[in-house]
Amino acid sequence: MKLRTGNSNKMIASILQLENEQSVSDYSASIIKSFENDILPFYFGLHVLNRDDLIQNHTTEITKKLFDVRDNLFLICDGTYARHQKSTNNEYQRKSFSGQKKVPLCKPFTIYPNGLSKFLTEGDTFVLDRGFRDIKDALEKKKFTVLMPALKGKRKQLSTKESNQSRFVTKIRWAVESVHGVLKQKYRLLDHKIGNKLIPKVGIYFRIASFLNNTFGKRLQSDVEIVQRMHNQKDAENTLAIEAEEKGWFRRKLIFKNITGNDLLDFPEMTEKDMKIFFTGSYQLSQAVSYLAKMVDKNGKLNIEYVKDEKNVLKLKVPSRHIFRTTYRCFLRYTPNSIGVSGVTHYACECANGRRTIGCCSHIAAIIYYLFFARYLSKIFKPAEILSDTFKKDNSIPVIESDSDDD
Template identity: 30%
Template structure:
């Protein structure tokens, strides 16, 4: 387990911990290192912890720190509330530097492959040596300390916390759920605001969802290269689309997007997935629709090489099935 600063600089690594050690035993080990923590940190410092370490939250609180962890979805609840999803997004926005640090660590072949049991006694020393080397030679993850940009981004995210999700209310009231209220976009003169990548990064507060959007889009385009998108009959500024879950083939979510051609391009969004009600950024399903309609289709969107090969194979199979079978033909004399 790694202890990292917000910019990705690694302070120390703890462990290794065996698979039989639970959250409580790991927490007990951390509290034993509280003297080192007190040298590095001050009371009231915010500690970002992973969702799997619930007992650590209480331990850090006892030490005088302020722990933050993504919220668990309560049993029987299918979706986080807007406030819960927003708070979780604030945590993951800060925690990405830790994930990036671990990605750096695993670029060393020794840590990316299976480690033999006889090397376990030396594993901690190896990890700490590599961590120190990364700190020395590569430095922190965030090197461009543009405080103005970071302050502006933090202000935008905190402002979004209090924003009411208008589409959630409409869906809960049943005003956007019936089939009779929708029509296909190819049946009308449909227009959607065009946006640049930088605009999308500001809207989603990062590029993670944008990177996922191409894969999602490829999976949901029809034979003509279009999304099966519907527009509300009551207003042309609300659309919806069914997106397949990447975790379950039997699950799909409806995502709603409200846009404007005169004011802010994207005014509201909502999805039925676990984090789809948030207003701080957007889930991957919502981001895919916005990315494709506002950017990809205006910039000659192309399938990836792997997807293109699959498509060509399917087209070849279909064309072979359409060809007449000459083996049954014969001539009579």
């Protein structure tokens, strides 16, 4: 109950009608000890598995299909974080403070130095995010394959090949991100601010939660159609982006106008399933909903401009999600009055991932979502719209003082 709800010992004692909160602490310690001695050593961890079992039964189906997994082991590595209280121990406070999150936290990341090596052979694959870029060379020297999203550096855009390869990586890395989310949703203690007295137990709490999720949790699945589309588009070049560069579309001054629900009625029809296949998953669809809502002003006017000066090619200007004054030019080529995913034949954007042909960037996704579905709604609703008016009721303006002494 402590792990599942994250409630204080006092609250749990009240719910269970125990004499005092110390009883909750004693019961919790007893259960943790039982897990440590009687369950986890026999049913959780690498020591209870073998290499073939890991490959056949613990490799996600989408990884097997995307990378044709046979005899090589795929390891998806990532850490999560657990926020906790500030400490009066100044040394620990300095070490635990995250400059990125601006809060004290610890990052559970379990490594088995004496157990993992016996499973690995040359050619096995590590799937990492960009935070592991400093160890990539070391792993490759040991003749392991490293899959990591491409680094843009000082360039404006990734190439089509880099963007597509990155999408393959993020598609299988999604599994570990999803599991972290599930753990924190099911076991609220891991998502709450943890009391300092529980910090030494964070590791065992995560191990127990992981064991329960492995044993009783739902396996992650992905549609076969998505995998097939990703394979089909893997080596496709973004010919529309090349055409836009050759013809100077990014530089040409055009007379744009705001798009309305009565424009472009010949745009292809798609079902929700079609959009998920086109976007190679549901995440981009959910992002499109939020992004589109952000582009609607207080009068309900959509801040997307377009011009159609060439046959079946849309040229659009879409505002950035993050930078107020930045807009991106997007291009869409489609087959008029068609039905299904194949109706949108080519697309390109000048953002960092705008040249990809597997899935698309958020700007293209928002445009497609609007033309297919949102324009037929009476109103485009903002997610958690009540939060937009939080600081408007009394005309107050939130101020963040970067030089505050309150740390």
